[in-house]
Amino acid sequence: MRTVEQAVLVTGGTRGIGAGIARGFLRAGARVLVCGRTEPAELPSAAGRTAVFARADIRDQQQAAGIVQQAVELFGRLDVAVSNAGGSPYAAAATASPRFHAKVIELNLVAPLHLAQAANAVMQDQGGGSIIMVGSVSGSRPSPGTAAYGAAKAGLHHLATSLAIEWGPAVRINCVVPGFVATEAVAEQYGDPRTVAAVAATVPLGRLATPDDVAQACLFLASPGAAYVSGTCLTVHGGGEPPAFLSTGVGAG
Secondary structure (H helix, E strand, O other): OOOOOOEEEEEOOOOHHHHHHHHHHHHOOOEEEEEEOOOOOOOOEEOOEEOEEEEOOOOOHHHHHHHHHHHHHHHOOOOEEEEOOOOOOOOOOOOOOHHHHHHHHHHHHHHHHHHHHHHHHHHHHHOOEEEEEEOOHHHOOOOOOOHHHHHHHHHHHHHHHHHHHHHOOOEEEEEEEEOOEOOHHHHHHHOOHHHHHHHHHOOOOOOOEOHHHHHHHHHHHHOHHHOOOOOOEEEEOOOOOOOHHHHHOOOOO
């Protein structure tokens, strides 16, 4: 999908899925601003283009609004805002602190709402735009060990459907829902390559997703090809997770 000269903002766009999304838009001809709390050693680049970096903690509403304004000042407009920043370390729900749970929900649900509000204000004034939220399959199936994260992602999926009604027809809001993605975080979580391979073997397509797989979904949702797509969740999980009963050898009946 070509997105020539689109002005794009990607939060958490300096590593992992976010950097892959940034590279995808750069490759398609867009101008890209990425933000994060720490400037990376190397910025996402592709096709002779390099993303611009701005420091921001989007959990802070003023900083979320500020990064949107920086994009407008840099590019003259904002066509696409990708709310990718998120995540959570493992923590048993029974013993995790209230502050931990609040911070996880703040990063994965409240911060995307702050960013979306600021982006919508700009896009309504300029006559249109696309907001894409990066969810997770953890929001649509049990998420033991990351319960607050899964609950926040479920809320994010619902948020996209509600905002699509409130902010249409000028602004389209959608959610990309990745499954397991081969990033630095997955390597850190599973460590042993054999374990990663075992996880990949459970996926019907036989591999983990790549950041570029997620980027391609975002490019579609930002493109004219998705002009009538709003308020939906596009799942990118390679066929999903087979039902547990299949491992028993019992058929579906």
